[in-house]
Amino acid sequence: MIEIENLTKRYGSQTAVADVSFRCETGTVTGFLGPNGAGKSTTMRILCGLTPATSGRALIDGVPYRNLPNPGRAVGVLLDASAQHAGRTGREVLTLGALVLGLPTGRVGQVLDLVGLDKKAADKRVGNYSLGMRQRLGLAHALLGNPATLVLDEPANGLDPEGIFWMRGLLREFADRGGTVLLSSHLLHEVEAVADHLVVIGNGKIAADGSKQELLAGAGTLVRAVEADALAATLRAGGATVTATADGALLVDAEPLVVGRAAAASGAVLTELRTADGAGLEALFLQLTATATAAAPAGAINSPMEVAR
Missing domain, CATH: 3.30.70 (Alpha-Beta Plaits)
Structure with missing residues (x-):
C-alpha cells in the first residue's frame, strides 16, 4: 500500500506540491494523472526517497522508502528509462542490480524473459537500445526484486502498440496477484484501460481522487x-x-x-x-x-x- 499524507514541496517561494493526500490500495492500479508541471514527478520522487518533502509524509507499507530494509525487494521503481549506464549491456545492468539486492543471478534471465528482451537484446550495450527497449529494461529492473509495489512514471514511452498492450497485461496481472501499482502516464486511453483508481493533480493540488467508475x-x-x-x-x-x-x-x-x-x-x-x-x-x-x-x-x-x- 502507498500512502501520501499532506505532502508539500516548496522550492524557495515556489510551490510544486501543496498538501497532497491519496492512497493506493493493495491489489489495484492507480492512475496518477496531470498536465506537465502539475506535480506528478515531484510527488513520485518524494515517495521514492529522491527528493525531501517540505512537510507531510509518503509511505510504502507504512514506512518511508528510505526506512525499508532492502527497498528494491519491496518496491520497483521506474522514473526515467534513460537513466541507465549506456556502456553496459542490458544483462550487465540487471546482473549488477541483482548483486546489490542480494538476489541469485538466475533472476536476471527470468525478468529478461518476462519483459521480452531476447539474448541478442540482452547482450547489446544500452547505448544502442531504442527508447522502447530501454523501457523494457527499466521494467525488468523494477521487477528484479519481485517487489509487492511498483512506482512507474511514463513506462509506455517509446513502446509500440503491441508493447503497450503487453505492458497493460503485465500491470493488470501484477495487481491481480495482490501487488500495488502507481502509474503516471500521458496515454490516457491506456490508463483508462488498466486503472482501478484515478488521482488527478493540477497545479500541485489534487483535483480528483476516486474509483474509475465513479469519476x-x-x-x-x-x-x-x-x-x-x-x-x-x-x-x-x-x-x-x-x-x-x-x-x-x-x-x-x-x-x-x-x-x-x-x-x-x-x-x-x-x-x-x-x-x-x-x-x-x-x-x-x-x-x-x-x-x-x-x-x-x-x-x-x-x-x-x-x-x-
Whole structure:
C-alpha cells in the first residue's frame, strides 16, 4: 500500500506540491494523472526517497522508502528509462542490480524473459537500445526484486502498440496477484484501460481522487455549436467551467439540460449535445485540469524541475 499524507514541496517561494493526500490500495492500479508541471514527478520522487518533502509524509507499507530494509525487494521503481549506464549491456545492468539486492543471478534471465528482451537484446550495450527497449529494461529492473509495489512514471514511452498492450497485461496481472501499482502516464486511453483508481493533480493540488467508475460517471456535458466561442462565453458567464477539446467541442461541468437552456437563451445553434461519459478519461482530464488551473492562486507556481515535465 502507498500512502501520501499532506505532502508539500516548496522550492524557495515556489510551490510544486501543496498538501497532497491519496492512497493506493493493495491489489489495484492507480492512475496518477496531470498536465506537465502539475506535480506528478515531484510527488513520485518524494515517495521514492529522491527528493525531501517540505512537510507531510509518503509511505510504502507504512514506512518511508528510505526506512525499508532492502527497498528494491519491496518496491520497483521506474522514473526515467534513460537513466541507465549506456556502456553496459542490458544483462550487465540487471546482473549488477541483482548483486546489490542480494538476489541469485538466475533472476536476471527470468525478468529478461518476462519483459521480452531476447539474448541478442540482452547482450547489446544500452547505448544502442531504442527508447522502447530501454523501457523494457527499466521494467525488468523494477521487477528484479519481485517487489509487492511498483512506482512507474511514463513506462509506455517509446513502446509500440503491441508493447503497450503487453505492458497493460503485465500491470493488470501484477495487481491481480495482490501487488500495488502507481502509474503516471500521458496515454490516457491506456490508463483508462488498466486503472482501478484515478488521482488527478493540477497545479500541485489534487483535483480528483476516486474509483474509475465513479469519476467517469460524472464527466459533464459535451456540446458542439456553430459559434462555439459565443456559447462558451455565455456558459462561463453563468458560472460553468468550459474547456475546449482538441476536436473543437466544448466540455462543460454542467448537466445537458442546463447547457441546452443556455444555448437556447443565447440563440446558439447546436450540432451535438450529450453527457460526456462516452468521452471517457480524456474528457474528465480536460475538465478537472482546467478547473484546477483556473483555481490556482497566483503564488502557487510549479518548480523549474516540474516545468520540464
